Amino acid sequence: MSPVIKRGGDKFTLPSKYLLFILTILCTGLIAITFNTSVFNGSVNSVAATFVIPMQKGITTVSTYIKGLSDNLASIKALQDENAALRQKVDELTNENTGLEQDKYELTKLRELYSLDNQYSDYKKIGARIIAKDAGNWYHSFVIDKGTDNGVVVDMNVIAGGGLVGRITDAGPDWAKVQTIIADNSSVSATVLSASENLIATGDLELYNEGQIAFSKLVDEADKVTVGDKVVTSNISDKYLPGILIGYISTIEEDSNNLTKSGRITPVVDFEYMDEVLVIMQLKKTGE
Amino acid sequence: MRRFVFTFFSIIISFILQTTLFRYIDFGGIVPNLLMILTSSYAFMRGDKSGMMVGFFCGILVDIFFGSYLGFYALIFMYIGFIIGKFNKIFYPEHILLPLVLIVTSDFIYGFICYVLLFMFRNKFDLDYYMIHVIIPEVVYTALAAIFIYPILNSMNTRIEDYEQRSAKKFV
Numbered sequence: 001m002s003p004v005i006k007r008g009g010d011k012f013t014l015p016s017k018y019l020l021f022i023l024t025i026l027c028t029g030l031i032a033i034t035f036n037t038s039v040f041n042g043s044v045n046s047v048a049a050t051f052v053i054p055m056q057k058g059i060t061t062v063s064t065y066i067k068g069l070s071d072n073l074a075s076i077k078a079l080q081d082e083n084a085a086l087r088q089k090v091d092e093l094t095n096e097n098t099g100l101e102q103d104k105y106e107l108t109k110l111r112e113l114y115s116l117d118n119q120y121s122d123y124k125k126i127g128a129r130i131i132a133k134d135a136g137n138w139y140h141s142f143v144i145d146k147g148t149d150n151g152v153v154v155d156m157n158v159i160a161g162g163g164l165v166g167r168i169t170d171a172g173p174d175w176a177k178v179q180t181i182i183a184d185n186s187s188v189s190a191t192v193l194s195a196s197e198n199l200i201a202t203g204d205l206e207l208y209n210e211g212q213i214a215f216s217k218l219v220d221e222a223d224k225v226t227v228g229d230k231v232v233t234s235n236i237s238d239k240y241l242p243g244i245l246i247g248y249i250s251t252i253e254e255d256s257n258n259l260t261k262s263g264r265i266t267p268v269v270d271f272e273y274m275d276e277v278l279v280i281m282q283l284k285k286t287g288e
Numbered sequence: 289m290r291r292f293v294f295t296f297f298s299i300i301i302s303f304i305l306q307t308t309l310f311r312y313i314d315f316g317g318i319v320p321n322l323l324m325i326l327t328s329s330y331a332f333m334r335g336d337k338s339g340m341m342v343g344f345f346c347g348i349l350v351d352i353f354f355g356s357y358l359g360f361y362a363l364i365f366m367y368i369g370f371i372i373g374k375f376n377k378i379f380y381p382e383h384i385l386l387p388l389v390l391i392v393t394s395d396f397i398y399g400f401i402c403y404v405l406l407f408m409f410r411n412k413f414d415l416d417y418y419m420i421h422v423i424i425p426e427v428v429y430t431a432l433a434a435i436f437i438y439p440i441l442n443s444m445n446t447r448i449e450d451y452e453q454r455s456a457k458k459f460v
Contacts, residue, residue, distance in 0.1 A: 028363070030358040059304055066312075139354070177353065272317070
């Protein structure tokens with residue numbers, strides 16, 4: 001009798017340590033493969049879509065409903081409606097304001113050199129509902145209920161409430177995974193509108209509880225950037241469309257190298273209470 | 289067969305609850321780690337092999353939806369399931385206290401591994417902050433959830449074991 005395969009009764013059983021060994025190799029192999037390629041995306045996504053997504057959709061609908069019910073009990077419904085309407089108005093105005101400010105900037109600084117013809121309010125967008133959020137507590141990604149069937153593909157930008165939420169990092173037939181800009185592993189190339197200086201906005205778990213994201217590598221020799229300045233996605237970002245509002249600078253400090261500055265940005269999107277998002281159905285053209 | 293179906297559905301349901309319902313009743317953005325409760329409980333009740341397999345599938349499910357690389361969480365969950373499963377032979381699973389301690393320990397280890405692999409390797413050394421704001425709250429919330437979930441899993445397990453013994457006797 002071989003030591004590897006024991007005969008237990010009349011069926012074969014594999015000792016657990018060998019099984020552990022096999023599965024470890026399998027996992028390590030999978031990590032190595034997915035690190036370098038994306039061969040599994042299609043098959044794995046469809047498996048997930050058949051089993052899990054329909055149930056997640058259902059439960060999210062029910063819990064949103066129940067939460068809505070309890071909210072109604074807790075507060076007055078009229079106030080809520082009014083709040084929603086006002087919030088929508090604020091979103092609209094924020095959107096419009098960004099557009100206008102950008103127009104102004106464009107007019108005064110660039111006149112007829114070039115025109116920012118594609119503002120994000122003109123892009124074709126599709127609404128999507130958030131059906132699941134990250135299983136762990138480390139990163140902040142979520143799953144939406146639109147996928148490749150609706151034309152959503154990887155790297156499309158996601159916005160909500162007039163500001164940038166993140167981008168699609170994975171897409172199945174009827175679901176897509178969104179990585180948010182507040183996630184600790186995300187970085188966005190951005191521009192300060194007033195000074196047209198570029199910076200890098202990075203999500204940070206330590207700042208997340210304060211509702212802020214960090215920025216760094218801001219070159220601002222003339223000290224033009226001040227607290228409260230608008231930060232939008234930059235032209236040179238290879239994933240994000242230009243001119244999407246990220247937030248406002250809340251603190252700013254000089255780095256020890258005396259060349260660059262870093263600090264914090266308060267995002268316009270309220271990531272805690274986000275139920276619906278908009279996916280911009282246009283990819284950034286990078287000329288590749 | 290019955291056991292397989294029950295295990296399969298308990299994994300799927302835990303995952304779905306963790307990503308949907310518990311996201312609505314979170315405390316300060318922290319959700320309990322139901323999948324870790326499941327992995328530890330199965331490992332403790334059924335032994336290292338079951339713990340390992342349940343851990344593997346829980347992890348793979350997290351990987352598919354929220355992981356950057358397929359197999360990363362599967363590996364962590366699987367090893368935790370395997371190690372907790374070693375306690376199966378030493379203790380009886382009826383009393384709640386010991387499984388609870390094991391669940392808490394495994395969730396703590398899970399949090400710590402996540403911190404080391406995902407954050408410390410990226411030069412984020414502020415362990416105190418991550419301990420206080422992520423790992424400890426998650427462990428506490430998980431322990432609270434486990435108090436309610438473990439007895440259910442245990443009674444289901446006993447029921448299935450009875451059923452299996454009865455059907456085994458028929459063939460003797």
